[in-house]
Amino acid sequence: MTLRKFMLRTIILQNKYRNYVPVVWSSTRSYEDDNDKRDRYKKYGGAAAAALLGSVLIGTAIRETMDSKKVNTVKVHKIENLKLEAGGMRPDLPTFRADEVSKHDTNGSFWVTYKHGVYDITKFLPSHPGGEQILNAGGLSVEPFWNVYGNHKTEEVFELLETFRIGNLHDDDVVDHSDEELWAKEPARDARLLVRTRRPFNAETPPQHQIAHFDTPNELFFVRQHMPVPELEASSHKLRISIEQGGRSTSRDFSLEDLDKFPQSQLSAALMCAGNRRSEMNKEVKPAKGVGWSGGAVSNALWSGVYLRDVLLHCGVDVDDVEGKHVIFQGSDVDATGANFSTSIPLAQALAADARVLLATRMNGRALPPDHGRPLRAVVPGAPAVRSVKWLEAVTVSERESPSHWHQKDYRSFNASVDWASADFAGAPPVYGMPVTSAVCEPQNGARAPVRGGRVLVRGYAYSGGGAKVVRVDVSPDGGRTWLAARPTHAAGDSPGRHYAWTLWACEVPVQPGQDEMEVWVKATDSNMNTQPERFAHIWNIRGILGNAYHKVTFKLQH
């Protein structure tokens, strides 16, 4: 992409997602993990608009950011130094409270606000291209309206608006409307989910619901979004399969009806966010970057669809020519730069008969809910959930891994001594499989647990990726001095090397007479005889992923 083309694209994107631009610019990472920074930017109010007007400068900065390894090239002060317009603070003008502004809502005196800007547009009303619709905004912010009528969001309109500027809206009265457009179509969610972030929506399955069902009900399945949920129609959805070979690319589009013609399969598989249990890692060692998941970023479902392998072979992919090749999955979810979500897995993993990678349309017997990829998603069992791309619109067989920042700058494996300055993302192994882990779901930390017959019932889940089955779960009530064998309460059948479901377990742990508190440790062993590390110290990593140390829970005993 030439610089010129890039800047043009920047301007277009700024218009589309203008309120998000500064946040995303601040980092090549996605913004959801960075609430502090996001809040800081919001305080600057007009920075978004300023960025619009200063798009050449910012565009160049973005480019520098993208080309370099530093993730924070575009700093706040750069944006501050820009000429702030279209809603920025104007120290030279008086400040109004919202109730004062609201009085000016008639043809005779018609004020509106935009972020910190207060505008008297009385004289403009007659020439408003949209006619009298504008009257609805009298005495109010135009922003919610413009979120719907996005044609306002052009450089010309913002310039024009600033010509009517008469003052600043009081800080306390500035309402953040910035998200409304992007998030307006988010699906309804079950109130029982444990919300970690709202925008994008990231929420855990509550522990008591994890152990209540082998297949987590769809509405309780944990949700991990990077962006707003796209709204897609099953009837018109197309999956483009592209095969790149020696600089050439051939593509073919499949409707869901086309995909249905391949053999239908079902797969019981857990999906787990690579950052599951990050909060424990943060607490035991030091904070790592990412959503503060407890142990609820894993659920299990019965997925239905067709095997990606079948579709790729149908498209002429050579099963014997996999070395160094990748399958890139692209979702319909788009970030603020206009980039679709994308990540990849090795082609060998996609084609392995045992890997059972699905193009799934159904989840627990029902159409995929919007939060889980309606109408089509990849399910890459045994891999971190990020590889199971939702709202799947393109699959590309390529000689390169996905170039997206989600793939290149995240979900990679580092040792505990690597920091952000020393992290070599290009050289670090991408995470394509999940290690064995386990967690206590009941009792929870700090809860009161009933003692019956001298024992307390401890329940939880265990899981291992890469096709391995959990074959043993051990529980210790005394800091590892003795270990009790937990019994599986729910587990899928034996399919050596192709086992992708979790295992639910229970253990009746003996209580000592007079004991009023207990710390239990749990660890699982999988069919490759891998087991969990005892503590987080040596597996800590900058992204806080793969936190599979023993789960340690302390609770009160109720005799």
Place this chain on the structure above:
Amino acid sequence: MTLRKFMLRTIILQNKYRNYVPVVWSSTRSYEDDNDKRDRYKKYGGAAAAALLGSVLIGTAIRETMDSKKVNTVKVHKIENLKLEAGGMRPDLPTFRADEVSKHDTNGSFWVTYKHGVYDITKFLPSHPGGEQILNAGGLSVEPFWNVYGNHKTEEVFELLETFRIGNLHDDDVVDHSDEELWAKEPARDARLLVRTRRPFNAETPPQHQIAHFDTPNELFFVRQHMPVPELEASSHKLRISIEQGGRSTSRDFSLEDLDKFPQSQLSAALMCAGNRRSEMNKEVKPAKGVGWSGGAVSNALWSGVYLRDVLLHCGVDVDDVEGKHVIFQGSDVDATGANFSTSIPLAQALAADARVLLATRMNGRALPPDHGRPLRAVVPGAPAVRSVKWLEAVTVSERESPSHWHQKDYRSFNASVDWASADFAGAPPVYGMPVTSAVCEPQNGARAPVRGGRVLVRGYAYSGGGAKVVRVDVSPDGGRTWLAARPTHAAGDSPGRHYAWTLWACEVPVQPGQDEMEVWVKATDSNMNTQPERFAHIWNIRGILGNAYHKVTFKLQH
């Protein structure tokens, strides 16, 4: 098998392997781990012969032993109470020293010994069926000769011999010839192997040779035998493939020539004894039963042969009917009860295209050496080496796991609190995969390591089973406070989910000024992101297998 038939078989087998019988009878485990008990039995001298004559009683005892879960039903005193003959002590007779016996080596006075027995067979000489050959044994033990001319070892001959008994050989002069027959045909071995037990032969690849070659030279490949090495002819060797289904069994024999007609494949795979690094586990926690391996019970080779999958499919095995089925491998090596070595893997694992189970005839481009299964062995990559059955003569698809004691009573997974009394072997998961592990090969514990440019070079291997590749090796010079990334020096290409070779690595570890000693820790992470436990405490188990804690080595620094 009826009791009558069993006893008959017992007698026949006792004749064949008579000197081993008491040792094996003492336990349903194989004897090589039990040197103490073996020595104790040897002291009883004639016990083997006694056992022969008391075969009805002993046969019953064997049967009881096999049917019960107790491993020590047949005790020493039972054998003592038998009437000892054919070389047993005869308190009623005088004792001779060997030099006295050796004088009687002519036609005029011809004595021989057999264990504790001294015999004057002067009158027997003319009627000896073997003619004058017998003269070679004048004044000596007949045992080494009979080990070669096994036709002597019949009940009749022993009875006849005892009729010539004149005394006892002095304890100090009794030479143990008992092994000679069984071990007479053991192959020549490379003197550089680190021998742990001689009979059966168990020996490690020396660490400096592990890191010197990606494919360990055949003569340096670690050796782990359960029994004497059988001598088999490639030209006449047959592999019997049997398929059991609903009580019926169909069989088909394949010569090596027949097998050669299937597609030929090559596979770079490490084999690792499940007990590798047991000595560390013993030292750090408490002794477990088994060969005292250091880290040398793993080597890598390029195996050539045909896929078991292809042969089984050719024989009509249904790839979709695998649940609960097993593939039993039987070797030609026979224990003292006459049982062939046998173990099994799940049928699903044998049929999985990615599992790449080989029927191998070649190792590093040469015919399999006798110690490694000549002329045919299974190679079950990623599994503990015990599943890669050598001298393979039968493969059976069965609804049951192998009933052998090697399979039923060994290589199973227990937690650290299970002891021999509480071990439920039937309920414990068999070990079909190997966890991620790593070891420092140089410098060795206690060695002097040269410091060059402020650094010391640390080298070793890393490996993970189940098709996972090692993606990261971390070395810590300071007890886990900091971790350095080791660099792979030799590794096979990427084959996600079907990677079975080891990885050799090196790390230049910085040395502090004035530092004269260093303890390094090493841990590996595999492509499923599993890593090693920090210490052995929580993975210790009664059999001392799967010891994959961090390898910790202390050495002197030579500035």
